[in-house]
Amino acid sequence: xxxxxxxxxxxxxxIFTLFVALPVSTAYAHPMEGTNAGFVQSVDGPAPGPFxxxxxxxxxxxxxxxxxxxxxxxxxxxxxxxxxYVSLFTLGHSLTLLIGVLxxxxxxxYVIDAIIGxxxxxxxxxxxxxxxxxxxxxxxxxxxxxxFGLFHGLGLAxxxxxxxxSDNGLVANILSFNVGVEIGQILALVGVVxxxxxxxxxxxxxxxxxxxxxxxxxxxxxxAGIQIVDFVLFS
Amino acid sequence: xxxxxxxxPFRKILTATAGAWLTAAALLFGAILPAEYGLDPLGTGRLxxxxxxxxxxxxxxxxxxxxxxxxxxxxxxxxxxxxFYRLDEGGNMLFTWTATxxxxxxxHASPDGAPAGYAESFDAQDLQEGHGTYTAPFxxxxxxxxxxxxxxxITISLTTAGFYTAAQEGRARAAGRKPLTDIxxxxxxxxx
Numbered sequence: 001x002x003x004x005x006x007x008x009x010x011x012x013x014x015i016f017t018l019f020v021a022l023p024v025s026t027a028y029a030h031p032m033e034g035t036n037a038g039f040v041q042s043v044d045g046p047a048p049g050p051f052x053x054x055x056x057x058x059x060x061x062x063x064x065x066x067x068x069x070x071x072x073x074x075x076x077x078x079x080x081x082x083x084x085y086v087s088l089f090t091l092g093h094s095l096t097l098l099i100g101v102l103x104x105x106x107x108x109x110y111v112i113d114a115i116i117g118x119x120x121x122x123x124x125x126x127x128x129x130x131x132x133x134x135x136x137x138x139x140x141x142x143x144x145x146x147x148f149g150l151f152h153g154l155g156l157a158x159x160x161x162x163x164x165x166s167d168n169g170l171v172a173n174i175l176s177f178n179v180g181v182e183i184g185q186i187l188a189l190v191g192v193v194x195x196x197x198x199x200x201x202x203x204x205x206x207x208x209x210x211x212x213x214x215x216x217x218x219x220x221x222x223x224a225g226i227q228i229v230d231f232v233l234f235s
Numbered sequence: 236x237x238x239x240x241x242x243x244p245f246r247k248i249l250t251a252t253a254g255a256w257l258t259a260a261a262l263l264f265g266a267i268l269p270a271e272y273g274l275d276p277l278g279t280g281r282l283x284x285x286x287x288x289x290x291x292x293x294x295x296x297x298x299x300x301x302x303x304x305x306x307x308x309x310x311x312x313x314x315x316x317x318x319f320y321r322l323d324e325g326g327n328m329l330f331t332w333t334a335t336x337x338x339x340x341x342x343h344a345s346p347d348g349a350p351a352g353y354a355e356s357f358d359a360q361d362l363q364e365g366h367g368t369y370t371a372p373f374x375x376x377x378x379x380x381x382x383x384x385x386x387x388x389i390t391i392s393l394t395t396a397g398f399y400t401a402a403q404e405g406r407a408r409a410a411g412r413k414p415l416t417d418i419x420x421x422x423x424x425x426x427x
Contacts, residue, residue: 125252134245134248214255221255226263229263
């Protein structure tokens, strides 16, 4: 059985590499660049529409947030639990996004994004029961999702601060960005929940769940690694 | 049943975690660093031809004729001027300007064939200088609107170089110093 698992693991890693990890390297985790960034810099006053869009886009195209959510809901079979955990995540990231921008908290974006990458590793490791078997502890998954939500929010805040020049309409714009993030999160979740829900009905779910969470760790390590490289080169 | 697997959970989890770490490290150092950063620590970038992706092309050639323009524009209080260059789509221009007093400015462009008065604004601020490069997003006229917001006459010195084909200036007419006239219509002497 051990051999079978290893071969499945390799297959999953290859699939994951082709479909998730490689696009990450070209799209990166944070696509607010180019024309969008130019626009945000020129904003002076409330612009709810564009910030709503940017928040949603950031979430839908941000691999770090998406992979973390996949990890969080991987073993959540009941919709009630999905709503609970996603609400905790939302509470966490909204809190630090609002406070971070309003209080002008500046944290190195690469460090925060590396931590966000490691949150994906954490979730994959937790899903394969790593903490029970290796460290003999059972982490409180609800507290964990809330705490990592705080880090994700700080990442969002740092990203938004980099681009926002004007304080004019600041609160309206952060709130719009935040609402956009939640819309994007719901859009992404609908897809992920539907795919996982279907996959759970197939026998391959049980046999590949270990490998998939290992692949999640690959993605998390990769995201963190890219941020560490950026930190070393550009900070 | 729990004794059957060849790898105990502890070993299996550690193997998976280490494998994940190694896979990520291999991808990062073997593919992403060469392709995205132009770094090749393992030599795989050269081997797989990925290095070319990470090396930005520093030179872009242009078809148009290279031109240089230097101009001084003086503005009385509240007077404005527009100064445009005609650039084709993708045409580049290097610019530097300074004003001797407070101005508000707006860099904008109007595409050829656009409705009358249509312009896209790219930069609008209250600064006394500006330096940079501009790449025309479309063919048309591209340039500045400057307005003197102070109480003294000022001069704007503009120097540009690039692949534009023409320059043009637009102004509010009949601006400047006016002679003072008394109630009988006689001109009064003016302070210099």
